[in-house]
Amino acid sequence: MTETRSTCPYCGVGCGVIIESDGPQITGVRGDPDHPANFGKLCTKGSTLHLTATPAITRQTRLLQPLRRLRLAQLLQRPRFELAQTGRVRTELVARVLERVEVP
Numbered sequence: 001m002t003e004t005r006s007t008c009p010y011c012g013v014g015c016g017v018i019i020e021s022d023g024p025q026i027t028g029v030r031g032d033p034d035h036p037a038n039f040g041k042l043c044t045k046g047s048t049l050h051l052t053a054t055p056a057i058t059r060q061t062r063l064l065q066p067l068r069r070l071r072l073a074q075l076l077q078r079p080r081f082e083l084a085q086t087g088r089v090r091t092e093l094v095a096r097v098l099e100r101v102e103v104p
């Protein structure tokens with residue numbers, strides 16, 4: 001088991017946490033007793049932080065490739081997102097921003 005000191009990302013308090021992991025899998029989180037913001041204590045959200053990193057949850061929520069939201073006319077039909085190629089999306093975004101930006 002590996003322990004890594006870090007910061008809870010949920011709010012501005014920035015409590016110190018110690019993340020327990022086994023290889024790439026996070027197995028637990030506890031408060032860092034040496035951190036001046038929380039002295040080892042965590043609220044409910046912070047103390048359940050590791051539950052957001054279970055294999056079942058990360059498989060559902062982690063994007064493995066870029067998705068592009070369809071335009072309004074296409075939103076009326078499913079699916080609402082389509083797989084996108086990073087380079088093509090970047091080119092489309094630049095074109096759309098340039099349509100709306102006035103260059104003096």
Ligand code: SF4
Nearest residue numbers: 008010011015043046
């Ligand atoms: S443990 Fe709770 S109070 Fe501390 S940073 Fe996380 S959400 Fe905020």
